[in-house]
Amino acid sequence: MAYTSQEILEGLAEIVAEETGLPTDAVVSEKSFTDDLDIDSLSMMTIVTHAEDKFGVRIPDDEVKNLTTVGDAVSYIEGAQAA
Amino acid sequence: MTAAPASRDVVVTGLGATTPLGGDAPSTWAAALAGESGARTLDNDWAEKYGIPVTFAATIKVTPDQVLSRPETKRMDPSTQYAMVAAREAWQDAGAPEVDGERLGAVVSSGIGGIWTTLDGWDTLQERGARRMLPMTVPMLMPNSPAAYVSLEFGAKAGAHALVSACASGAEAIGYGVDMIRAGRADVVVCGGTEATIHPMPIAAFAASRTLSLRNDDPQGASRPYDVDRDGFVIGEGAAIVVLESAEHAAARGARVYAKIAGVGLSADAFHITSPDPEGTGQVSAMRRSLEDAGVTARDVVHVNAHATSTKVGDLTETASIRTLMGGEADHVRLSATKSMTGHLLGGAGALETLFTVMAVHERLAPPTINVANPDPELQVPLVRATPEKLPDGDIVALNNSFGFGGHNVALTVTSA
Numbered sequence: 001m002a003y004t005s006q007e008i009l010e011g012l013a014e015i016v017a018e019e020t021g022l023p024t025d026a027v028v029s030e031k032s033f034t035d036d037l038d039i040d041s042l043s044m045m046t047i048v049t050h051a052e053d054k055f056g057v058r059i060p061d062d063e064v065k066n067l068t069t070v071g072d073a074v075s076y077i078e079g080a081q082a083a
Numbered sequence: 084m085t086a087a088p089a090s091r092d093v094v095v096t097g098l099g100a101t102t103p104l105g106g107d108a109p110s111t112w113a114a115a116l117a118g119e120s121g122a123r124t125l126d127n128d129w130a131e132k133y134g135i136p137v138t139f140a141a142t143i144k145v146t147p148d149q150v151l152s153r154p155e156t157k158r159m160d161p162s163t164q165y166a167m168v169a170a171r172e173a174w175q176d177a178g179a180p181e182v183d184g185e186r187l188g189a190v191v192s193s194g195i196g197g198i199w200t201t202l203d204g205w206d207t208l209q210e211r212g213a214r215r216m217l218p219m220t221v222p223m224l225m226p227n228s229p230a231a232y233v234s235l236e237f238g239a240k241a242g243a244h245a246l247v248s249a250c251a252s253g254a255e256a257i258g259y260g261v262d263m264i265r266a267g268r269a270d271v272v273v274c275g276g277t278e279a280t281i282h283p284m285p286i287a288a289f290a291a292s293r294t295l296s297l298r299n300d301d302p303q304g305a306s307r308p309y310d311v312d313r314d315g316f317v318i319g320e321g322a323a324i325v326v327l328e329s330a331e332h333a334a335a336r337g338a339r340v341y342a343k344i345a346g347v348g349l350s351a352d353a354f355h356i357t358s359p360d361p362e363g364t365g366q367v368s369a370m371r372r373s374l375e376d377a378g379v380t381a382r383d384v385v386h387v388n389a390h391a392t393s394t395k396v397g398d399l400t401e402t403a404s405i406r407t408l409m410g411g412e413a414d415h416v417r418l419s420a421t422k423s424m425t426g427h428l429l430g431g432a433g434a435l436e437t438l439f440t441v442m443a444v445h446e447r448l449a450p451p452t453i454n455v456a457n458p459d460p461e462l463q464v465p466l467v468r469a470t471p472e473k474l475p476d477g478d479i480v481a482l483n484n485s486f487g488f489g490g491h492n493v494a495l496t497v498t499s500a
Contacts, residue, residue, distance in 0.1 A: 021154040045218035053215065 002081050003055060008074045015050045016070075019043055029071030037070075057081050092345075093261045094500060095441050096338040097177025097326030099169040099275075102435060103319050103425055106145025107172050111435075112442050115424050115450045116471050120303035122317050122426055129283040137295050139302035140281045141319030141426025158219055159232060160197030161279035165322035165431070166229035167236065170273055174237060177326035178338060182271045188241040189234040190260045190274035191324070192252035194430030194487070196226030199282055229277050233324075241269040247430075249487030250390070252276050253323065254433025254495055258347035260327045261495075270332040275434035277322035286318060292357070294394060306427075307454035308391035308398050308420035309462050316392040319426025323435035340500040342444040344437075345480075348373025352490030359397055359486060363404030369492035370408050370482060377496035379480050381409040384416055386449045386474055386481040387464070388440045391420035392427050399461050401484060406463040417449040417472050418464040424453055433485030433493060440483040440497045447474040 003011070013027035020039060033039045039047070048059050051073070057080040059067075067073045100107060103121025104114035114121075121141040129135045147164035148156050156164060170191070200223040207215050222228060227245040234243035242263065246255045253276020260274035280286075289295050296315040298305035306317040333340055350372065352365035359366065374381060387405060391398045398420075406413050421439050428435055443449050448471045455468050474481075478499055485493045 018157065019154060021152050042218045042222075049215065049217060058214075 005074055005078050008055065008077050009070070011054050012051060012070065012073060015047050015054065019047055027070055029069065029074065031070050032068055033070070051077060055081060091265045092330035092343060093264045093327050094330050094333050094343050095325050095341045096180070096328045096333050097173040098341065098438055098441065099171065099173030099176060100321065100323040100435060100438060101143060101145060101147070101165050101168045102321035102323070102428070103141035103144055106150070108176070108438060112439070115421055115439060116448065118424065118451045118453045118469060120306070120424055120453060121319065122302040122305055124302055129286070133283050133287060135283055135287050136290050136297055137286055138299045139305065139317070140286070141317050142281055143321050158223065160200040160223045160228060162193045162197055162277050163223070163229045163232050165279055165320070166191050166275070166277035166324065167232055169275065169277070169322040169324040170233045170236060173273065173324040173326050180271055180328070180336060180338065184238040184240040186241055186270040187237060187239040188260060188263045188269040188272035189230050189237070189239040189243040190246070190256040190263070190272060191230040191233050192246050192256040192276045192430050193226055193229055193278055194247065194249045194252045195278060195280050195285065197224035197228055198280055198285060200224040202282060202284055233273055237273060239273065248491035248493070249489050250427065250429050251433055251485040251487035251491040251493045252430040253435065254437055254483060254485035254493040255349070255491070257325060257327070257344065257434060257437050258349065258493055258495060261344050261347050264327060264329050270329050272327045273324060274327060275322060275324035276431045278429040278431040279320050280429060281318060281320050289318060296393065304454050306393045306423045308389065308393045308423050308452060309459050309466055310455045311457045311459050313393045313395065313398065315394055316422065317426035319428045320431070321428050321435070322431050323438045325434070325438060325441065342441045342500050343498045344495055345379070345498040346373040346375070346377030346496030348376060348494040350492045352492065354490055357488050359400045360490070361400060363400050363407060365490060365492045366401060366404035366484070366486065367408045369494040370404070370484065373482065373494035373496045377480070377498065379496065379498070382412040383480040384409065384412070384482055385479050386417045386419070386440070386443055388436045388443070388481070388483045389418055389420045390484045390486045392422055399459065402463040413464050416464050417467050417474065419443070419450045419467045420452040421450055433483070436485065437483045437495055437497070440481050440495070443474065444479060444481050444497050444499050447476065448472070449474055
């Protein structure tokens with residue numbers, strides 16, 4: 001069963017909110033993890049670990065640096081679960 | 084006319100705590116004066132699941148998730164969470180002093196460190212593999228994490244330190260804070276101790292060392308220092324933090340002063356890894372050095388907060404040491420064993436008992452020692468029992484003793500401001 005991009009966005013927003021204390025509605029596609037959401041590298045890796053768990057995908061470390069925005073992460077996870 | 088304070092005098096201007104007796108310092112002190120016990124039966128299956136022979140502990144009264152934000156509780160080991168709760172209270176209690184970060188220190192100790200995080204990480208690795216290990220695991224488990232987070236919280240750049248000396252850690256941290264101010268490296272230091280070890284592994288380990296009380300049918304009566312029927316300590320958790328300040332700095336901003344930390348005395352037994360030297364040589368040295376450092380004598384001491392954990396050997400060694408040091412003057416001391424109420428906070432104990440000693444001097448009230456139905460006939464110092472006792476007016480001197488596995492001895496001399 002694959003998650004839709006909307007479900008991934010909602011799930012990711014919950015993970016980010018849990019890690020950062022931001023409201024879930026602040027976590028939208030165009031936001032940059034570092035510039036807009038002020039997420040440091042250790043927090044980003046924590047979010048990735050939880051996202052892998054939640055969506056049953058693998059996000060290699062080399063890919064994480066390409067995930068600039070929330071939308072990038074949603075797209076990557078959507079593609080990875082299809083693979 | 085009041086003389087200007089000497090530049091090296093160190094005063095206490097803020098207090099904070101989260102303990103088995105209360106979620107802050109005032110409620111903890113009030114419960115101690117009322118003779119309440121913080122021990123309770125554990126609501127879990129550790130006894131059945133692991134065969135742990137102890138089914139109770141002095142658990143924290145107000146859990147940090149009621150005080151801290153959700154991201155904070157996720158990023159900090161419980162030991163750091165307790166320290167943060169207490170540090171914020173102490174800082175506010177001190178009036179949130181305006182101080183240059185370069186002149187502000189943080190010294191927060193834990194005897195054992197982030198053991199919940201360490202063991203959770205090991206469970207994760209075994210059950211789910213390395214990919215599931217959380218990236219924050221190392222900064223959460225490191226024993227300097229409470230000191231580091233307190234330093235981050237207040238911008239303390241004069242130094243962040245975590246001295247480790249088992250159950251003397253919290254007192255040693257405060258002693259180190261005093262030294263930082265006296266040496267001119269800081270004007271204000273946020274310091275104290277914390278511990279969060281009510282986890283089945285450390286409880287099983289302490290039980291294996293035969294140091295825990297097994298009085299499962301009466302948790303509140305289990306911690307009974309100096310009672311003939313004492314059978315070991317009650318494991319507790321929590322944190323206590325004090326704000327220390329040079330007397331000059333405190334006076335310049337008109338801060339409320341609770342008391343002075345006038346003397347720091349340290350020693351090591353170099354005798355046995357867990358047993359105190361039965362001659363008490365190291366304990367006597369620590370107390371003597373502390374009083375000398377404060378420029379007072381044994382006959383000035385009116386109150387001692389004993390380390391007294393409720394073990395057969397430890398309790399009596401300490402009172403024999405006090406008698407050796409003070410001779411007949413020990414008859415004038417009011418001795419309190421507050422672990423009878425709080426349980427043993429391990430790395431937090433020395434800080435909490437320093438806080439109690441500061442409050443005892445400030446309010447001229449020695450807190451009670453509960454559960455002493457039949458005082459040990461070998462007890463050599465007058466004990467404050469069921470109700471608090473008044474301390475004299477005028478200039479008074481008190482001691483807090485804290486001793487740790489490894490033979491670490493710390494004695495802090497607290498004097499009226």
